[in-house]
Amino acid sequence: MSYKVGILGMGTVGTGVAKILLDPVGRHAILQSVEIKRVGVRSLNKDRGIILDPSIFTDDLEAVVTDPNIDVVIELIGGIEPARSLILQAIAQGKHIVTANKAVLARYGDEIFTAATAKGVYVMLEAAVGGGIPIIQTLKQALGANKITAVTGIINGTTNYILSRMSANPHESFAEILADAQALGYAEADPTADVDGYDATDKIAILASLAFGDRIKLEQIYREGIRHVTSTDVARAAELGYVIKLLAIARNHEGLEIRVHPTLVPKDHPLASINGVTNAITVAGDPIGEVVLSGAGAGMGATASAVVADLINIVAAIQVQPQRPNQLMGCSHHHYATVKPITVSTSQYYLRLLAYDHAGVIGDLGNCFGKYEVNLETILQKHHHQGLAEIIVVTKVVSELNLQTALTEIRSLAALHSIPTVLRLLA
């Protein structure tokens, strides 16, 4: 029997998927029973560099999702609309879905999975987080015996590329590296989704939901991008034994915490050595301990590998039990998680302060921190520059609220010029 696939979108990932499906020999045997039946695109006249019968292409995407001959719809157009409506329409027609679209899943996962459960179809999303890294299946299946305590990841390649280059080339600024990343195709013309942490927020929402078993509202995730990280901070972190990475963290720490922010990672931590556009995710669970997965977080081949793995799982499941959904592949969440606000979290912090070169400034700072129980691990006075002294502070694990209260008081000290940087350390 052959299984018919409709692909929405034949861009970077769609082309990668088609290449795999057109060359099944040597891959999983199931792929020999899969046929690309229709392809929906915007422009019918583009050369896509692959040999597919032109008659299967259409710019009428609804015709693909309503085609009675299609078993599985692979959505690879991206964005919110028309992707959301097409996925819902396909589900209503009883089609199984594979998608790489983290943006639509993080916002409309609730609606999509509720519809899929009611209709008894699968919605598979391995490619939506970490490109080719098999993190979704790992959380859903391989680590199912564990109580997950934390998922921590470098899940945005653009920001990791920028921060890695800042680390390797201390004289290059954020703006120079961003411009290069755009020229190399690692960053979008509008880099907001990446550098301001929105992309990582969408992805950690999906991972947190799988790891901790409830749906997540995006607005409850604390998000901070990397625009304010300077090469001075990268250099100071290195002197202290840390590397700065944009981490997405979901952890169960007296309640569920989910956050995305630049983080000082100890140099001997597995995530510290993940450079360039590579992604990596650590999962901590009981009893397994820590598992680290790393690999290509994007790109045609890696992402297509994840999409096709989902397709193989669906075909295998419907071959064996067409009417009885495989629980390991479905979504069983019905409630929203309660996520702790950042104000009630605790962390170690790195602070860079600029002070006028007055006698006793370190003592004044120490008094303010002490008053609000912000215990310090390190306080260093660095170079004098244009009459200002740079002071680097690393706190012990302290309450966010106490730290912010102390900083408000410190900002009013006559000796203080400014506090250019406040960053968290990896717990």
Ligand SMILES: NC(=O)c1ccc[n+]([C@@H]2O[C@H](COP(=O)([O-])OP(=O)(O)OC[C@H]3O[C@@H](n4cnc5c(N)ncnc54)[C@H](OP(=O)(O)O)[C@@H]3O)[C@@H](O)[C@H]2O)c1
């Ligand atoms: N690229 C990656 O490395 C990567 C990694 C992980 C996840 N993803 C996700 O994978 C999905 C696809 O990304 P991509 O990089 O392959 O995108 P892409 O290269 O921009 O391709 C998008 C495709 O969708 C078609 N399309 C877009 N809007 C359409 C519309 N309104 N009607 C009809 N066709 C439409 C385009 O048609 P035309 O070709 O005719 O314009 C194109 O073929 C996105 O959700 C993305 O977030 C991508």
